Amino acid sequence: MLSLSDIVDARERVAGVARHTPLERSRTFSEMTDANVHLKLETFQRTGAFKIRGAMNRIATLSSAERDAGVVTASAGNHAQGVALAATEAGIDATVVMPRFAPVSKVKATRGYGASVVLHGVDYDEAQAHAHELERDQGRTYVHAFDDPTVMAGQGTIGLEVADDCPDVDTVVVPIGGGGLISGIAVAVKERLGHDVRVVGVQAAGASTAADSLRTGERRTIDSVDTIADGIATRTVGERTLAVMQEYVDEVVVVDDREIALALALLLERSKTLVEGAGAVPLAAVLSEAFEYDPDETIVATLCGGNIDLNRLTTVIRHGLVQMGRYLKVTIDLKDRPGELERVSTIVARAGANVYAVHHDRTSRDVAVNAAELELELETDDAEHAADIVDELEAHGYDVTITT
Template structure:
């Protein structure tokens, strides 16, 4: 079992490579929730995520024979970069297997740290299976992303930093993918502070932990589907699960809309960029996925900031929809001169800004003497968006809200 002593030993190794990341109180999110919300900004870590901690500790404990042979791992991106950099710093050859659909930015970054990257499988589990084939064929040491005590101890150094920087915390909220981070953090905190609550968070599209904890046995889901690709695993690890059963008080679930909203709010209000997995802890706080008291001191771990720029725009758009700041609608118009101008004048009267217009007279879904108008509008808030729809409907238009 993982111990506080092992985590403290890991800190001596991890501190040579990883940063002690900031922990800051957020006035914005404290006012929004009524709690005393602090953010552990692990998105400022080297490689952009906490994974460098566990990878550094695992590679530092290799035997000389294993160091000479090299290491192999599988990862959707953050662990890949952590292993690549830790191996490069230790002078160890690293092969990293990533899913074919891993974010391009993470693939390039991993290669940039000197690893030999192979793209195999559609998700983490298929990539991992191929990595184990290489382990057997080439005699490499497999560095597991989470199901490894040395890795868990390295991740636990984040918990030591939280205790150092916020000793009066009441609740710590931690994302769960395979469970390596929350198991290390939970041991590091609860072995020092008895009355602290540890809450884990999973994305709805990759939520195996709640049922696993309910039944007392690890459950594996058939597939994963979430914008939080950094925690998109089919099940938690065997070793982390044993720790979670003893040290984690509660596991909650947030959906992609809530994740997108948290990510967008962090970017707009805190000027902080995180990836989907990095936003889930705050999403759980903002959505009140678990109960907390006014003035309760909550630390939300923002575990990573490696979001693909191609995905960022889509996620922000979803967040704006949740905030009522973006409205996409369709209207069926009479196909006659002046109708488009009439709709435009109504929209202008409401104070909305037109982002995009699509006017289609040939759609099979409209009558021969009609046209379909699709509008994308920038709005102030949900109340403003609802007012636009009401104004159009008051003028006799049937409005379908697409998002």
């Protein structure tokens, strides 16, 4: 079982590479929730995510023979970058297997940190299977992304920083993929501050196995994953991490992609903090009240990384704006006659909406010969404003369909 002394030792090993990241109180999210919300900003970590901690600790413990043979790992992106940088710092050759659909930015960053990248499989699990083949064929040491006590200890150094910077914390909220991060943090905060500190794990709905695994005491595996939180998109938790979570994690909850997108957009707009999907998951759980907490309860949300692909960011922000009521897409049936488009535009303008895009179609199969279909993308103030615009259009006799 992972111990506090393991994590303390890890802090010494990673100190020269990993940063002590900020922990800041958020007035915005505290006011929104009536809790005392703090953000642990691992987005400012080297490589943009927490994974450098565990990777560096594992590589620092390699034998001379293992160092000479090199290392191999599998990752959806953040662990890949952590291993690449840690290996380069130690002068060790590293090969990283990443899913074929891994974000381009993470693939390029991993190569930039000095590792050889092999793209294989549709998700983390298929990439991992191929990495183990390379491990056997090439005699390399496999650096597991989460199911390794040394890796867990490295991630647990975050928990020591939380204990130092926010000793009155009541609840620490941590994302769960394979379970390495929450295992390390849970041991650190509970053994340092006491077992009264609550540790809540959060998974994405499209990659949720931890709650069932903890309830049954056996690892549950799903056939596929589907979530914008690619950093925690694993089919199962680890054997070693499950054992630690059974002893140290108090509760596991689930959030969906809409809630994740909303949290990401709010962090960007209100806290000027860019996170990836996995990084937004803890705050999503707090904002959606996925678990119960008391007024004025001190909560630390662990924002585990900020490595989001720009193409994905555009999509996620748009979904976040939809959840905030700030983006509205509607389809309107028009009579195909002069002045109708201008009439609709006037109604929208008077209602105070800004037009993103307009698509006017007379040829759709679903449109009558004497009609046209108008699609509008609108910038709105909030959900109430969006509803008022729809009501105003309908009051003028238009049949409006909301398509977002």
